[in-house]
Amino acid sequence: MKIKLSLFIIGQFLFLSATAQIDQLPVKKIIDLAEKQYQSYIDKFPDSTQHLYSIRPNSNIQAVTYKDWTSGFFPGCLWYLYDFTKDKKWESDAKKWTATLEPAKLVTTMHDLGFILFSSFGNGYLLTKDSSYKNILLQGAKSLSTRFNPIVGSIKSWDNGPWHYPVIVDNLMNLELLFWVAQTFHDTSFLHIAISHLNNDIKYRFREDGSTFHVLDFDPSTGKLIAKKTWQGYTDSSCWARGQAWAIYGFTMAYRYTHNKEYLLYAKKAANYFIDQINKIDDHIPYWDFNDTAIPNTQRDVSAASIAASALLELSEFDPATKKTYYNAAVEILRSLCSDAYLATPGTNHDFLLQHGVVNKPGGKGVDVPIIYADYYFLQALWRYQHYSTK
Ligand code: GLY
Secondary structure: OHHHHHHHHHHHHHHHHHHHHHHOOOHHHHHHHHHHHHHHHHHHOOOOOOEEEEEOOOOOEEEEOOOOOOOOHHHHHHHHHHHHHOOHHHHHHHHHHHHOOHHHHHOOOOOOHHHHHHHHHHHHHHHHOOHHHHHHHHHHHHHHHOOEEOOOOEEOOOOOOOOOOEEEHHHHHHHHHHHHHHHHHOOHHHHHHHHHHHHHHHHHOEOOOOOEOOEEEEOOOOOOEEEEEOOOOOOOOOOEHHHHHHHHHHHHHHHHHHOOHHHHHHHHHHHHHHHHHHOOOOOOOOEOEOOOOOOOOOOEOHHHHHHHHHHHHHHHOOOOOOHHHHHHHHHHHHHHHOOOOOEOOOOOHHHOOEOOEEEEOOOOEEEEEOOHHHHHHHHHHHHHHHHHOOO
16 A cells, blocks of 8 residues: 555656646647637638748748748648647648648659658648558659669759759758658668668768768769858858758658667767757857857847757657757757747737748848748647657
């Protein structure tokens, strides 16, 4: 009886500490805000072929179709909202905004099919098990695979620009589509492409200090590396904050699918560099590039912050020795994102959740604006926070 009672007390204590941990971040307040903001967007723009992206220089809403790399994030936010609230209304909207992205499964002129299809149909499949979604993801993986050149060993990112065969750090994110399809359909051909791409990134992507280059340019006929450059960063030798966040996320996700310790090592390298940089900043929200010489008089990028927070939460799950470091770093970032400095008040911020993102500063596009992928990874990070911290 005594033993039973103490077990009961310990159980209650563990339950209460897990609950207290969750309560540290105002998850419910943010889900309430998301319901208000996204409903307001849908009321104004009910056309489900148009996916909320950002704002234009004249402050009008910028929405995109399936042809844009960001189109999967709005339906992705709606799927998260459905999962958080279990309200069928959000499932119905998520389905509508997801359905209009189906034509992307046949696009072979860009590498972004993972972003587009996995954030929409991928999340949708996890929640609904709709088998038509599964086949759309399979076709998307086939289309993405056409961009793989075995001589280079990587998937080509862009078909335009001053490059021979550009492979950008962002491309790591699209590998999730290949890993998932390989696992789901037991087809190792997709797995081999993803692994080859990752191994090539390991060869060339990282600097000694764990920071990453944005663009690797290869000679497609020999596979030799021609140059290490940037496109959205401050200089070729600087570290573009969102690129670094993509690297943490990409290698962490690759470890989840493969259990290859080398991927975990590179995820940690990328994460350690990112954390060292944000620890120099009072509120842990990165500047858009860690080496902009104008720091502190330059812009923050909440998208880099939310991508990194989500990735760090997953990374914290994989090694008990580093769990606390990565978990605490993620929670510090999220705490700041939940503050008035970054979080919108209801009815403001053009219906987005987060303020202060940077799309492409050197290109003069979207500097200090709300961006849908900042919202998407923020919601994903909160979902991970809620689910992982109760384990
Ligand atoms: N994938 C493009 C970007 O991160 O801006």
